[in-house]
Amino acid sequence: MAGPHPEFIPPARPIIGEAEIEAAVRVLRSGRVVQGPEVAAFEEEFGDLVAGRHCVAVNSGTSALQLTLMALGFGPGDEVIVPSFSFAASGNAVRLVGAEPVFVDIEPGSFCVDPEAVAAAVTPKTVAIMPVHLYGHPAAMDRIMEIAQQHGLAVVEDAAQAHGAERNGTPVGAFGTAGCFSFYPTKNMHSLEGGMITTADADLARTLRLLRNQGMEQRYANEIVGANMRMTDVAAAIGRVQLTQLAEWTEQRRANAKFLDSAITGMVTPPVADGAKHVYHQYTVRVRGDRDAAQARLTELGIGNAVYYPTPIHRLKPYLTADGKPGPWDLPETERAAAEVVSLPVHPSLSQAELERIAEGANLAAGAR
16 A cells, blocks of 8 residues: 655644744743733734734634624524535534524635625524635625625624635724634644634623633623633733734745646636635635546645535534435535535645645646546
């Protein structure tokens, strides 16, 4: 059996440098390791990325989504409009508060939710829209905000993959009622694990801080029923270091994507909408032929690759109907994307030689049978 390619290019390379290690050690030596000064500083500094909004640090991107829906008071009988072409957390957060996700289709170009599909899905039970800035491409937020305002809906941005992305000059996380970010190790920046909620509403921010900390601001003076979804100071210290490098890493990702756009001819490269700043958490192409064969060829050539996401949320087991079917959803663009997409390495630590290998391999794999 053949072993791994001797010069394998991984699909992602989480960056943990000496500065991150030193920051973690500094916090450990301080003895203040949970919900302390590092978390407060990280929240303050992250605000610069989201037009000065209030920021509330939590222990994961999924917690960010769930706590936001909880803080907004959503629950049984409520509907939240969600694209099915996303990671399961987008739907899971809705179910975790007892509400029901209403799945809608995506735009064929951006892979983000189709605003007109959102408009068509609004019912009297709808309380919120959850656009996902998938792969680092910002959703069509101007139109989504129009729809929300027309119907009096909250907008909870799932910005887990889109740190620093913008639409018409406004950063993601600064459009809706709230924005939710993830700091998982493979994201454009990380804190080993963690999340951030951004909002312009000071009252909502306070409720979120209560909810993440057992419902209390002062110790043992619980005001509401809350959870334990705090961020550690070790995570925050690492996140602060990463945040200082995010702009440089983002420009490198964008430069890498620009090269791949110019060099890949055998696959459909990712388009970018007018007014959108794509930050390329993933560089996602479409394979028009045999995707399995293309992936096998890429792997054989030592080029890491993955499918995000092979099964849309509405087809996952927890979201099937009682008779095991995917429900009433008609999502042709979602189904087509799930059958065609492959993500290639685009991370900032790629060398020019590796980028050339990726492009050459993609062109060779496009003809694989």
